[in-house]
Structure formats: C-alpha cells, structure tokens
C-alpha cells in the first residue's frame with residue numbers, strides 16, 4: 001500500500017494506466033546499482049531518485065573536476081574537489097529524501113564487481129573504461145542481473161540492455177567483443193562531448209530503467225538505441241547474439257521463440 005505522501009509524490013506515475021500503483025510499488029521495492037556518477041550516471045540517478053526507486057547505490061571513485069560541470073549538471077561549482085558519489089548522493093537525497101541512496105566510493109573491477117552488484121534488480125553502466133564495462137558484463141551475467149549500458153562521445157550516444165540468459169540474446173561483449181583501438185575509443189576527455197548529449201542519453205537510460213523495473217513497454221533487450229545529436233534523432237536496431245562471443249558462451253539460456 002502506498003502512503004498518502006507517496007500517492008501525492010508519485011501521482012503523475014500512478015495515473016498512467018500502464019504504471020498505476022502496482023508499477024510504482026515495483027519501483028519502490030527495487031534496488032538499482034548505478035556505476036559511474038558522471039555525465040550519464042548523473043541524470044540516471046536524478047530521475048530514478050525522483051521516480052521513487054527504493055534503493056539506489058551510486059559507485060565512483062573520482063572527485064568532481066571543473067571540466068565536468070559543462071555536462072554533469074547534478075554537480076555545482078562549489079562541489080569541485082569533493083568526492084563525486086558524496087555530492088551525487090546529496091543531490092539525489094535533496095530530490096527525494098524518502099528513498100535510500102548509498103554512495104560507494106570505489107573503482108569497479110573484477111575483484112569487487114560481484115559484491116557491488118549483489119542484490120540488484122538492475123545495474124546501470126555509465127563508466128568511462130572498457131575494463132570496468134567488461135567486469136560489469138561478467139558480474140551481471142554471473143548474477144543474472146540485467147545490465148543497462150550507455151556511452152557517449154562528441155555528438156552521439158548508444159544504449160543497450162543486456163540480459164543474455166533470458167533467451168537467445170546478446171551480452172555486452174556480443175556488441176563490443178574487445179576494447180577498440182585506443183584512437184577509436186569514444187572518450188569525452190580526448191574527443192569532447194556536447195553537454196546536452198549527456199543529458200539526452202542519460203535520460204533515455206533512466207527511461208529504459210523505469211520501464212524495465214515497472215514492467216511496461218517493449219523491452220530494449222536484444223536491441224541497441226543509437227542516438228545522433230547533430231540530426232537529433234534516435235533509432236532502435238536489432239542486436240543478435242554472436243555465437244562465437246567468448247564473453248557469454250558459457251551462459252545458461254532460457255528457451256526462446258527467437259522474438260528477441
């Protein structure tokens with residue numbers, strides 16, 4: 001049962017017939033781990049906190065830098081030098097003090113990934129290194145937790161939701177089998193990124209997260225969402241499992257009708 005305060009806070013969700021009180025209760029019961037408190041993790045955290053996701057962990061070991069503020073609008077100028085997860089958690093608590101926000105000041109790697117994602121209903125990848133992405137992919141497949149991954153560079157972004165064990169479906173490694181050559185890596189520091197692209201793509205990730213947790217809408221699993229900022233357009237494309245993918249070959253899969 002939602003309390004009167006919860007009913008008022010989440011009223012615009014509850015009146016959506018696809019969501020209703022049942023969908024809102026699913027959000028309140030959910031635990032989400034957001035890895036990366038930067039340009040993508042920031043808008044995801046703000047929207048999931050506002051939406052009433054009951055327990056949210058935010059994981060990052062960086063401090064806020066002056067050059068982050070051009071796109072990471074969950075931080076203030078006075079936050080420069082402070083730990084990102086502490087400031088991000090404070091921002092999210094100010095949006096919604098009725099949920100649990102857990103700041104985790106750590107760099108995710110193979111050694112700690114399984115502990116960090118334990119108990120999550122959904123893991124969100126807004127990290128800036130392929131090492132961390134592959135560690136998250138491994139840990140999420142091991143725990144059979146869906147992984148919502150996003151990346152941005154210059155004017156563009158890409159989002160994927162990976163749950164390979166749910167059918168004959170791809171993992172993150174089927175999409176990106178190995179770290180590309182350094183000169184091809186989309187990297188905000190070296191290539192630049194237009195500030196609002198982070199907000200658009202991070203907000204698209206938040207939308208996919210809320211839909212997944214509330215069980216509404218067609219799933220992004222088995223697809224990629226490609227966003228092009230210069231034309232301001234997005235398209236959804238099918239992503240097939242790579243039968244040769246070394247990352248997910250061992251994963252036990254549910255029988256699928258192939259609808260993806």
Ligand SMILES: [Zn+2]
Pocket residue numbers: 170171172173174175242245246247248249
């Ligand atoms: Zn794979």
